[in-house]
Amino acid sequence: MRRYYIKTYGCQMNVADSEKLQNVVRGMGYEEAAEAEQADLILINTCVVRQNAEDRAAWYITSAKGLKKENPNLKIGVCGCIVTEPGRDLKKQFPHVDFFIPPNSPGKLAEFLKPSPPGRGGTVERQRVRAEGSTFVNIAHGCDNYCSYCVVPYVRGRETSRPMDEVLAEIKGLMEKGAGDITLLGQNVNSYKYGLANLLKAIGPLVPGTRDQVPVIRFMTSHPKDMTDEIIETVAELPCVAKEFHLPLQSGDNEILKKMNRGYTVEYFKDRIEKIRSLMPDARITTDLMVGFPGETAEQFENSLDLVKTIAFKAVNMFAYSPRPQTAAAKMPDQLPDEVKQARLQKLIGAVRKMLI
Ligand code: SF4
Incomplete structure (x- = not known):
């Protein structure tokens, strides 16, 4: 029996993509391996939304090379956002990888794998x-x-x-x-x-x-x-x-929101929260917040901090800005030093912790 192992990085979109990849390999007769070391097929579903996630995925892809020495029949497939990231030469960077599949393309996986073993169907369930x-x-x-x-x-x-x-x-x-x-x-x-x-x-x-x-x-x-x-x-x-709303705020400062091209203001965001709470006072409202966007001043960061406290979200995902290839923000002047971004992130985390206790 052939066995597969899927390593997933990133958001729910990637988790959903991994489910579809899993349905494909199961339909082709593979069974799930508890660990990568036991697998004949490793799929690494990547995320490049933040530098940190991309680095972790790249490290995992590189480290999987050693497993090929132990199991020469092992196939490694890299999936997800890294495959379509502009400016990457993945074949050069990861020559040990057998195939690459763009996001949301589970059908391509079947093309890369050998035909189903006798007696097993090749049907792909859309969603299990x-x-x-x-x-x-x-x-x-x-x-x-x-x-x-x-x-x-x-x-x-x-x-x-x-x-x-x-x-x-x-x-x-x-x-x-x-x-x-x-x-x-x-x-x-x-x-x-x-x-x-x-x-x-x-x-x-x-x-x-x-x-x-x-x-x-x-x-x-x-x-x-x-x-x-x-x-x-x-x-x-x-x-x-x-009664749950995940509404990514990203910044509590209008100038930064504009530079982020988010298409709303702090006032509009607050109005949406008021509307939700007027109809569903117990609604669970959560958010994402980014600190250290290019040019973010100490005062603008404090605006984010204040707004988070005012709105009293039930949970806050917090990140330090990291430049991503091709994006407009990566080309903006006034990129902040890592120390500043990390100090703001820690301050925000501390404030949110106090708020949630
Ligand atoms: S809405 Fe903005 S942050 Fe969300 S995926 Fe689109 S571009 Fe990215």
Whole structure:
């Protein structure tokens, strides 16, 4: 029996992509190995959104070379965002890797692997029901927003939305198989072409159970600029939709938000929070915050700190800015020294810890 091992870096989009890769290899007769050392196929699903994630993935790819000496039949595949990162020559950098698969292209994996063993089907299930946690359903891919610090539009391409019928059929199938929680995924689910509110309303009747006992629908990631009243009101109305909002703020300073090309102001962001809380006082609201954006002054950083305290998020993902290839922010003057970025990050982490205790 051939065995596979998948190492995943990055966000839920990558976790969802890894699930699809897993479905492909299972359909081809592979079984999961507990450790990379026991595998005949290693897939490394990469993330390049931050330098740190990219470095860790690159280190793992390099270190997998040693396993090939112990198992000459081992195949190594690198997947995800590093494959489409501009300016990379992966074949040169990682000559021991057998194949490279761009993000959201699980079908290409079957092309790289040998035909299925006799007696095993080659069918690829689009999505399997996960034993634990939430099942991910992609509703959109790519992003058109071009936030100035973000490499995603360059590595995942332009935004495309899956047809609503297709999404609903997938969710119906998952429900019939007993799925519990389902998370609708996209880089910006709020700009889903056919309307996120419309989609949520159409999912409602598919969800079995009573008001107190229903599978829960979640969605992520939301872009604050596209968080409409209609979406908020729909979440408030539908019992099957979790009262949870992950709204990445990124900065609490209007000038920095503008340089980030985020498309909203602090005032608009606060208005969205007020709208949510006016309809769902107990809603769980979480965010992402970046410190050390090029040119960020001490005062602008303090604005972020103050806003985080004022809004009182339930959780905050915190990062220090790191320049990404091709992005507008990477070319901006006034890149801050690492010591400054790290000091701000530690200060923010300390403040958020106090706030959450
Ligand atoms: S919305 Fe901005 S941060 Fe999010 S994926 Fe698109 S470009 Fe990146």
